[in-house]
Amino acid sequence: MSQLRYVAVLVASCTAVLGVSYHKEGTVILGGLFPIHGYKGYDQCGALLGPSRVQRLLAMAQAVDDVNNNPDILSGVTLGYAIYDTCSRESIALNQSLNFIQHTCEKRVACQRQIQYSNLVGVVGASFSTSSMLVSHLLALQQVPMISYISTSYLLSDKTQYPFFLRTATPDNLQAEAIVDLLQYFNWTYVSLVYSDGGYGFEGMRSLQEKVAQTDICIATVQQVCRSSTDRHVEDVIRKLQSYPEARVVIMFTTIFETNMILSASLRLNTTGQFVWVGSDGWGTTTEEMSGNEMAALGAITFQPASCAGSFTAFNADNNNPWLGEMIEAGMIQNATCNQTTAEACKTVMAAERDDPIVHYVRDAVFAYAHALDSVIKAFICNPPKNISCSILFNFITLTAVPPPPPLRDALLNTTFEGSCGRVKFDANGDVMGRYDVRNLQRRADGGFEHVIVGKWDSIDRSIKIDLDKHVDVSDPEILWVPTSVCSEPCPADLQRIQRSNPCCWDCVPCPDNHVVVNGTSCVQCTLLETVDDNECVTIPPVWLTHSSLTGMILTAISLGGAVSTLVAFFVFIVHHEHPLIKASQISMHNLSRLILLGLFEGYTHVMVICTKPSYVTCLINRLMFGADFTLIYAPLLTKLNQVYRIFSGASTSVVKPRFIGSHAQVFISVLLVLIQLLLSAVNLIMTPTKVMSVPTGSGEEREVELACLTRESNLQEVVASILYNLLIILLCVYYAFKTRSLPACYNESRFISFQVYTTVVLWVAFIATYFSVSTPMNR
Template sequence: VANLLRLFQIPQISYASTSSKLSDKTRYDYFARTVPPDFYQAKAIAEILRFFNWTYVSTVASEGDYGETGIDAFQQEARTRQICIATSAKVSRSMNRQGYDNVIRALQQKSNAKVVIVFARSEDARELLVAAARMNATFTWVASDGWGAQESVVRGSETAADRAFTIELASYPIREFEDYFTKLNPYTNTRNPWFKEFWEHRFGCSLQEPGCSEHSLRDGAFEQESKIMFVVNAVYAMAYALHNMRQAVCSNTSKVCDAMKPGNGKRFYKEFILKTKFEAPFRPVDTQNMVRFDSFGDSISRYNIFHYHQEEGKFVYRKVGYWDQNLTLNTSLVPWPDLVPPTSQCSDPCRKNEVKSMQPGDVCCWICIPCQPYQYLQDEFTCADCSFGQWPLANLTGCYDLPEEYIRWEDVWAIGPVTISCLGILCTLSVVGLFLKHNETPVVKASGRELSYILLLGVLMCYLMTFIYITKPSTTVCTLRRLGLGTSFAVCYSALLTKTNRIARIFSGVKDGAQRPRFISPASQVAICGALISCQLLVAVIWLLVEVPGVQKEVSPERRDVVTLKCSSRDSSMLLSRCRPPPCASPSV
């Protein structure tokens, strides 16, 4: 009709045409409507899916402008929200029972797509539900206003339609129309040539039969068509536009003037119809409904959202929200099984320690790949290694520094050596005290008093090194370890070597009858012992200069969750520091 009227530049205001194609002003430049285009309800459906995180769905559409343009608009909205289409099917009025069964089988093949979008005429939606009930198929339907809240669509297939979401244009019944319509009869409504046929169909009788005309439309239940409000609004919009045009071009008369004849359809459409704005007539007191058009001739969009479910043994459409450029849902009115919405996703959500490996060309299907224990989630697609010495947080959003492992005073491995060292120190100090008490006696002097004290000092240093090695590593502690370990043994061995060498030379001199050996005085013996100790000190100092002492954290590739705090000296350096030139080797043997 719109194509025909534009040829004669005759404006049209529709009350039921919702095809998105009619918003194209290059083709339908004289068309306006009091109902919103289908791409708005496509947007509302997409927002419902995103609200429940249904990202993998199937679609069914009626052949023709309504279904095809509606589902195309939905697919565009779905792509922007990363919602994937598992499979798409079309139905038509000419489709037989086998055809509908094939559609249901195609939907069942995508087992993860538990939600099905229906953009179909009411009769097509009804046959689709009949086929689903016949094949005992269960889906969560999300349907356009072609299904709406019509009982005729679900009658006989209530179980198959259970838990469906449907969308319907927001409207209200007009009580004045109901009063007018129910008072009509075949004799008072003679201007409608089809009313007599409607009457006979409504009451199942013929007006030629006696008593047929005595029925009343007030008898029985009367359900007003939901689009009546839009019909009234369309009539009033045309009337307001004509009224405004008459006031503009016929300023000197209250009647239609010659300036309106013949009418200029283009001017009438652009200057008066598109600029018409008025409060909807017959609206309830608590309802706000402004009738106006945008630049495309479309009306304001608002949809009611219904949920079809069972209440007290009876299936009902329950209004659970609305869409008015933004989605509003009251989920407390939706009785979900097990109190949670069903899922409709191509792939199950990955666990906390897994990332998504996307399938080529698909944003809804993925494979979950676990991260390594030492990795955190850089994003939902990437595992990233924590640095050495770090470990992932419990929520895997980052890393934290691992506690440093070293021997602590309370460890069993420390208590044993410390106990032995303490006993050794007490025994050594006891011997030192005993020596000091008898310092001037012949026995102490004959034993090599000075070298004995040096030997006891070396023994005491050996025991004290236990505490240095248990203390938490630091630059100072590592320096003391390098100096103390070799030096303490060098003190002991140097004293023993000097004392042994002195005794050997004395006995050798007596045997040969030679003169008294040189350098056997206490001062000489201390000097020789000090010279031998200095060899070790020289090696230790050179080691400190070549390899500066410090602390390092060591992590084993096999056990990355353990960080060992240790001194930064190599084992080879430690071994080389124990090696000395031949003159200094004996004290360390």
């Protein structure tokens, strides 16, 4: 609404209209709006701009001549032009556009100097997007279409707001895509953004933010620079950019005016080389625009509409050009052979070092009008079966102040032709297919500067191609500088990424012990049976007590020695059973002694089973024999002590022989005590089936996995039951050993038994305390 109010005020006022134009008569007229001069202030024009801006002006005039000289287009109809200078200012562009509309300004002297174009069919321009927005609103009142050659704001694609606006330039939303593709090409994920005030900068900034939001790129800071900004404000912007040192790349959606303000501030603050400037098409056309700031911009990467083969540095001009004298004096035109006081045409050659890529889009705009008008004439005028030529009928319509046919805009949208750089076709929004040149500001060997095309971008397949080795001068190349512009480097595989407030910034920290990094963002703990190897959870090879280990060899040696000794004793006991020493013991107790020797042998062989790899069979043997080893030794010993005690204690009170003191009864009692132990183990086997388990042991780098039958927790009930049962038998042995301490000498083996039992008690107390206090599970 503010723009419409601005338009209404200026249309009503008819003041400050410069009225100077470069014009040529024709059957129909094309208007032109070009920034030929700079802006001085207070709606006054400044100095003449560089050769590139003059090229655009003359390119329109030459394109009109080319159309008129082409017999296949607009046969019998000639194009004319009326080109006005916008002086690089929106308000002046709007004032100049008043020359293109029908209006009456009574009692106003300023309006009497205006030229009215009743045969105007369209306007080529304007340059800046903000100017095009204002002018398009004004021209829409008369349904006059407008084709811009450089206005790129995405807002202008909105046909509800700008129904009569088209452009041969690529809109900013595609430029934003091109910039994002460039950032991804160089892996720049952390950048800053500077934009100018007005529609061009703001919409460019907004489009870029929308495209960046769809990627993993982050914008560190967004800063705005206005034409009215003071030097101090612009320097503060540079300091703000410096506060994000990781963001080496600065994207600039600015016009050349704000760009020079930023580059000048960079020179004053001596920040040259700290940033890589990535510029939009608002600057980077020619080095003449940079006003001595080339060193600050050295290495800048800019986007410009794609150029094509062919030179347009030579143009035709005549003395109707009101700025011809200025151009000659400024050295922008050489070899001028015309006399400005006559109407004789003159040949001019532009003095620009390179073609301005925008001239192609100026020419395409003129030819778009020509082809659209040609189709309108043939479709809407020549169809009636009347013997009247198209040119006569078209002249009649246009010269009688009848507005151009309404279908002209639709004809433009449906126009397809071969333009300067390829096929031109407008979409429903009045936009064309996007192609950009990627340019790099380099320094030549002679000290000059030049924008060198180092890449291409195409919107058809979203492809970008960069040639890093392309430079302006082979003798002294300035290779494209590609710095790192990321907030945080990727974390090593074994470090976790801890996110900061910005998604592109993080800290790399180690994971806790026995953890691996997953997706770089989280730590996941390996299982107790796994260890970390190259940031992967790797299963720890299980270990077990083997005969080849030091401990296994010691235990095996002791077990073998004990087993052999037991067998020797058993053999001697059997072979020499008639020996007086053996006969010294009662015959009834011989079987109990054999059972004790059998228990000792079983205990020694059990140790060797423990040193084998755990399996279902070995685990079953270990669980059954864990308690039976001791029971098989101490059950016969308890029975023997009980027998001796009962014999001698009963002899003092009765002559009757005690019951169950026979050899077979004693063996039966001993076996019964062993079976009770086996029954306890069998019950536990039913409650907790036997299985081989991997049990973690140790910690840190000393972590191991032990192959075991059952952990302490799962086998606790069985262990407690076996230990308590054997402890009861041992304590009973202690009791009877104490009671039989005073027997006759020939029967006083209780002393030896007591010593052995007391020693066992001490060892068992130590064993039980150790077993239930250590933290490492044991094999059994």
